[in-house]
Amino acid sequence: MFKKQLAISGGSTTVPQGIAKSWPVITEADEEVLLKVLRSGKLWGTRTPEVVGLQEDWANYVGVKHCLAPQSGTAALHMAVAAAGLEPGDEVITSAFTFIASASCVLHHNGIPIFADIDPKTCNIDPKKIEEKITDRTRAIIPVHIHGLPADMDEINAIAKKHNLLVIEDACQAHGATYKGKKTGALGDMACFSLNGSKNLSGGEGGLFVTDNDDLLNSAxxxxxxxxxxxxxxxxxxxxxxxxxxxxxxxFSAAFARSQLRRLDEYNAIRKRNCEYLTERLSKIKGIKTVEVPDDRTHVYFMYRVRFDPHEAGYDIHPRKFREIVEKALYAEGVLVGQSERAPVMAQDVFQKQVGYGKGCPWKCTLAGRKVEYVVEDYPEAVSLCNDYTLVRGIHAPNGLELMKAYVEAFEKVFNNLDEAIDAAEKVSHNPAYTCELFGGIF
Ligand SMILES: Cc1ncc(COP(=O)(O)O)c(C=O)c1O
Known part of the structure; x- marks a missing residue:
């Protein structure tokens, strides 16, 4: 059979340039609602029509009593932490693998984030690792539904109940996902969503806080x-x-998000179809580990994650090195791959240097601080994930199976020519990374 040369070593690319379309999909209906806001002159406040409308629509969609729409997912998380009654030095447990805001929201309220390792099956916080982290200062648990897959909420809620803790879902990546038939957002005491431009539900920027509890609503x-x-x-x-x-x-953001919400289920169905196709095809390739979705929940694929296993592919190379080689080769073929988080959360300087608010606060606060050492190696599953995962972008609407087929072809080409990829990758210094290229974001 004619052997195709890899793009990384000078062959032609597999994925035609420009076929991956960007997100969010913006329609005439979106344009109309934004013009309507502009013409109404009602542009700010807590009770403007689109803000109130979005809050009502989202509460109904999730199946909870109350919703507030702040300006970001991070703000929503901080509101939840504050509403939980966190006091200086109180502790909150979250996942070792997540975006910084799941943990920094605790610091924002002078609390101390504590991490539990992930379950490699779901890449969400491992309930079995939570109890050993609970102290008399623990007030809440923040499970994160990472990349769009709900966490093990029954087990987490049972631990919270036993220790009298509140559960705050970080659902910033999981709009519309379900667990045992219930939507994310209705699975704990409070929940938070992001509406930034990359998310399944976009407002450009924005956030959503939900709860069934009247007191928590008022505090938030x-x-x-x-x-x-x-x-x-x-x-x-x-x-x-x-x-x-x-x-x-x-x-404006509320109006845009509200308009997008009308099409959220349709768009989530497209993500599901695209990603299930990728899983079906990529799981057959030796050395690729695809996402597993437990039967009791649905995944909304904010991100499509694959993990690489060099040993299964027949190579004695460190997983991080192997992943970087494969990423470079795939990227050259035109597949938008790359990592967002490169290390478990506690590896970031904010936890290693512990400058905090200055003078080492909250950890060194003379009134309420506690010494915490964040040792990255204590989270081996998160470390291993960060070595070997990559994210495949472009799985969202309006992209469909045409793009997914091209992606599969590129993966097959690279994995059929790994020796060539390894040689060629040595000469490419730049590692692809997650960027907002398809998400209209500029950083
Ligand atoms: C898991 C998680 N939590 C929190 C946030 C924060 O959301 P925002 O960017 O809207 O503040 C994000 C956003 O990327 C996220 O992915």
Missing amino acids: ASVAMFGEIIKSGEARKYNASHVGWMYRIQE
């Missing part, structure tokens, strides 16, 4: 509005009761 609302308690139907008193922030979302 005042945190988001300068610490003021504003009662419906009453005039604003301009009296802050406690420390607060200004987390209001823009009316």
Whole structure:
């Protein structure tokens, strides 16, 4: 058979340039709602029509009583942590593998993030690793539904109940995913979603906080509005009761997200079809480990993750090196691959240097601090994931099977020519990384 030369060593690319379309899909309906906002002149506040409408629509969609829409997922997480009644030095347990905001929201409230390793099957926090992390300072658990797959919520809720802790879902990557028939957002005491432009539900920027609990709702609302308690139907008193922030979302973002929400299920179905196709085909290639979705939940594929196993592929190379070689070769073929997080969360300088608010606060706070050493090797599953995973971008609408087929062809080409890829990758210094290339973001 005629052997195709890899693009990384001078052959032609497999994926035609420009066939991967960007996200979010923007329609005339989106344009109309934004113009309507502009023409209405009602551009800011907590009770503007699109903000209120988005909050109602999202609460209904998730199946919870209340929703607030702040300006980011990070703000929503901070509101939840604050509403949980966190005091300086209190601890919150989250996953060793996640985006920084799942942990930094705890620091924002002067609390101490504590990490538990992941379960390699789901790459979500491993419930079996949580209890050993609980101390008399622990107040909450933040499970993260990483890349769009719900965490093991029954086990997590049972631990929380036993130790009297609150559960805050970080659902920033999992809009519309389900666990035992219930939507993410309705699986703990509070939940937070991001609406940034990369997410399954986009507002450009924005966030969503949800809860069934009236008291938690009121606390979160005042945190988001300068610490003021504003009662419906009453005039604003301009009296802050406690420390607060200004987390209001823009009316434009709310309108855009609300318009996108009308098509969320349709778009999630396209992600599912694309990713299930990739899983079916890529799982047949020796050396590739595809995503496993337990029967009791659905995945909404914010990101499509694959892991590489050099030994299974027949190579005695360190997994990190092997992954970098394969990434370079795939990228040259036109597959948009690359990592976001390169290491477990606690490897980041903020945890290693512990400067905090200055003077080492919260860890060294003389009133409430506690010495915590964040040792990356204590999280072997997260370390191993960071060695061998990559993310495949472009799995979202409007992209379909045409692009996925080209991706599969590229994976097959690279894995059929690994010796050539290994030789050629030596000469390429640049490692592909996750970028916002397809997400309209500029950093
Ligand atoms: C898991 C997770 N948590 C929190 C956030 C923060 O969301 P935002 O960027 O809207 O602040 C993100 C966003 O990337 C995320 O992926």
